[in-house]
Amino acid sequence: MASTGYTAMRTPVTNKGLAFSEEERKQLGLRGLVPAAVTSIEFETERAMAAIRRKTSPIEKYIFMQNMQNTNEDVYYRMLIDHTPELMPIVYTPTVGQGCQEFSHNYAQQPRGLFISVNDIGHVAEILDNWPEKDIRAICFTDGERILGLGDQGANGMGIPIGKLSLYTACAGVPPQMCLPVVLDCGTNNEEYLADPFYIGLRQKRVRGELFEQLVEEFMNAAKAKYGEKVLLQFEDFGNSTAFNLLRKFQNTHCTFNDDIQGTASVVLGGLMAAVPLSGKPISEQTFLFLGAGEAGTGIAELIAQAIAQETGKTVEESRKQIWLVDSRGLIVDSRKESLQHHKLLFAHDAPACPDLLSAIEQIKPTALIGVCTIAKAFSKEVCQKMCENNERPIIFALSNPTSKAECTAEEAYTFTDGKCIFASGSPFDPVVYNGKRYVPGQGNNSYVFPGIGLGIVAAGLTHVDDEVMIIAAKTLAGLTTPADLETGCVYPPLSNIRHVSLKIAKAVAEYAYEQGFATVPKPDDLEQFLADFMYNP
Known part of the structure; x- marks a missing residue:
């Protein structure tokens, strides 16, 4: 010492x-x-x-x-x-949302991560040198543009990488000294913060385009140069307009993933796989309808399509036809292709236009309804009852965070469907007693997967992360949900078992990486014991 x-x-x-x-x-x-x-x-x-x-x-x-x-x-x-x-x-969620909103007013005056602004372009490597820990293996970074369901939080978004990396450590034992939270401060379009004398970030409108891309690229390359090709660079809460493009740009050159797109997708797919015994239908026979077509919605949809393709032998293109999305203008269909953003195009199918969620349910007759729109009460009594018309056990996942943005509460879901639905949420809800039966709502919290994935990446020294890693994590998670969990309607294991869950996911991810040849740490004889020994345990 x-x-x-x-x-x-x-x-x-x-x-x-x-x-x-x-x-x-x-x-x-x-x-x-x-x-x-x-x-x-x-x-x-x-x-x-x-x-x-x-x-x-x-x-x-x-x-x-x-x-x-x-x-x-x-x-x-x-x-x-x-x-x-x-x-x-x-x-983390839901309180971290308020923590971000009040971050400047409660600023702790102690360095807990790096703030790198557009004014630092050309000096990013020097800034990384200022961080005292030199063996950094996991970096979580945000530009603060789309924090949870709260919109542009600017530099106040630092609360998210700090909280996220705390969970890498608490839930999976990634040593805290190996973790680095970062904010790329490109300004903010949040007028309240720009007018707030206590705001800690750049007091200017958000920079986009060439300067923004220059900062991200310089940061990605400087981090890789300083910490090596196996440093995990996890994108967090970037805006819809940039998140997909950045992931595509760096996915094959850096060890990176976007938790909002891929981590969310993995945990939701895990919940859907665990729900199969309750719904009586495998993933490949289900029809999915999403309310919300941003990062989370299209990320989940694409991973489900890949899982269906694996299960059936169909192409991913064919598998996408079982998945439909509703955005602010209604059902995404072929006739809207001219005006759609790139990430929505893959799910624009041939069907009549539907102006709202209710008419879309009537037309599509989905077996699963997944909410990622951050609109409270979007899953009304009418919507939930409509889901029951075509399904004995409809799947209803209200995944938006924080709690105030959830599409419905657990109590509403069970009450509106007369206790028939298989429910999960993004934020935590207490157990519900309905008609004398106790239901435990599963929390589709990314914390079930990203810490375990992170442990596998860091301990085995992975050099990149592909979509198969996310499917493996989902399958492993689903396999850890017990009959006792399902008896109460819960499609996720108890959070109290999270370190065990993370260890199993890390092992499955590392095994896959060793098979595929992109793990750089020599393979140990007993992989699970190696990972358990690697885990920080204060």
Whole structure:
């Protein structure tokens, strides 16, 4: 341990608080800097949990966790690992949304990631040199343009990469010192922030086009040059107009994925696969209707098409015909092709126009309805009941975040469908008792897949990430949902098992990479044990 004395106490990675032993206090020059009581990390975690439970609002708890991360990382991660179901909604969705909105007003004055702006073009490599940790394996970065369902958050979007990488560590054991959160600050079109004297980011309208692309490219190449070809560069919450193009541009040259497009798709596909015993129909015999055709919607749709193609031997093009999308102008059909964005074209099928969701359900007769539109109450009583007309067990996934943007609540879904639907949501909902039966709504949280994928990538040294990785993660996740989970209508394993889930996904991803020859770490004899040993465990 390099830090001693006061520095050791002020450094989150080395600080143990009262858990420093008597011997450590002597050796590190800590006597007098800490009170006489000698405890343990377990006891300090209990103390911290007691303190956070005294907080009355989610945002107060979020700030408490932020402060803990900035003072004692071991206790912060022990809290998250031991109390995942309780604290994940605090450090990530839904509370992280408010955390971003208030990021400038609650700015902690301590570096917890890098802010790289368009004014830094030509100097990105120097900025990376300023980060103290040199063995970086996982970078999560955003331009803040489309944070959750909240729109342009500019530099306030830093809350998302920080929260995301915290979950890489808590849920999958990716060592925290190997993680780096980054904001590419290109300005913001959020007028409220531009007028806010406390706003921490560039006070200018969002830069697009050539300068934006130049910054992203310089960052991607500088990170790869500094940390090597196997550094994971995870795109997060970029706008629809740039996310798909950036993924296509860098997917084959860098170790990268976009969690909004691919991670969301993987976790939803996993939930749909787990739902097969309940619905009685394999994926290949289902018809899917999406409300929302942005990053998440088209990403999920494309992965489902690939899964159908694998299951049936059909082409992906043919498989897409079982998948329909509704956007703000109604059902996406052939007759609208001239005006459609590129990512929607693949799902424009030959059918009469439908102006709204209800008429689309009537015409398409889907077995599964998936909401990714960030419009609260979009799945009305009428919509849910219409789904029941053609299905004994309709699948209804209301995936928009945060909770205030969910297409319907769990209680509404079960009530409107008389308890028949197979429900999952993006944000957490409490169990629902309807007609004497207890239903546990599954949370289609990306945290089920991206940490495990990240662990596999980092530990085995993958040099790229293809769509098959996402399908493998989905299949592994589905296989970990038990009959007991399904009995309550839950299509995901309990969040309390998340590290076990992540380990199994990491193993499956790494095995595939070794088979295909793009894992650079020599293959260990016992892959699962190797991964378990790699995992950080405070």
